[in-house]
Amino acid sequence: MVNEFRIKQEICETGRRVYERGFVAANDGNISYRIGENQVLCSPTLVSKGFMKPDDICLVDMTGRQLAGRRKRTSEVLLHLEIYKRAPEIKAVVHCHPPHATAFSVAGEEIPTCVLPEFEVFLGPVPTATYETPGAQGFADTVTPHIGRSKIVVLKNHGTVAWADTLERALWWTEILDAYCRILLIAKQVGRVERLPTPKVQELLDLKNRFGITDDPRSLQSADLCVNTEWGRGFAxxxxxxxxxxxxxxxxxxxxxxxxxxxxxxxxxxxxxxxxxxxx
Ligand SMILES: [Zn+2]
Incomplete structure (x- = not known):
């Protein structure tokens, strides 16, 4: 049995952390948790994610219709619902605008890989979804091709959306991605970006397999080991x-x-x- 109040508290706590990390400005971002087959708790619209109270959290059904809550539900709930419909094991979705990861999509650059070991093991290649005006089903559809192949996606010229079985993990994927992008951007200012040698990347993928992390597309197919190897060239x-x-x-x-x-x-x-x- 799901403790609804406890989940509402967790959504507020996740919002506070997302806001304090600078991943959202003003009323940006939205957070949700699926509590039943046809019930999802989500953050309200026009409220700062840093200062939500359990009473602010809305309840919607899987079509986005509001079932309960004194505030209006987030306008981007269809994005969340699309993920829950496609992957029933997913319970939590966090959408925000982390600046370093978002900057890559604004610049039209895929997130490079093969640079830091932890990033390779926990995330690996992070796809960028095509741009669409936020809010409608067309926007939600841009993430569909990536569900089941990744746990976080960069939304072109917009932000990120991460999903997991818990809110804590969905937030982790966001934090890992943005910290990684920040290091890449700083490194490029210091000098050039040096990649890990290919055999060492292969070792990390083997490690990942041993940990039972099987969602890396590089371990399933003959995909390129390193993404966007051109990035950083200007400083090399x-x-x-x-x-x-x-x-x-x-x-x-x-x-x-x-x-x-x-x-x-x-x-x-x-x-x-x-x-x-x-x-x-
Ligand atoms: Zn947004």
């Missing part, structure tokens, strides 16, 4: 010996414009110095 250029700062060499090689104003100033100065030297 060899020294051209032309006297420009390393980041300027990378920018010139990739055709990118460096974002930092000081860096632009240094590049202009380096070029000016060289022209002046040549004129002398």
């Amino acid at each position: 250029q060899p020294d051209c010996g032309c006297g420009l700062p390393a980041a300027a060499q990378a920018s010139a090689a990739s055709g990118e414009v460096p974002a930092d104003g000081d860096e632009i100033e240094r590049i202009v100065q380096a070029i000016t110095d060289r022209i002046m030297a040549a004129m002398r």
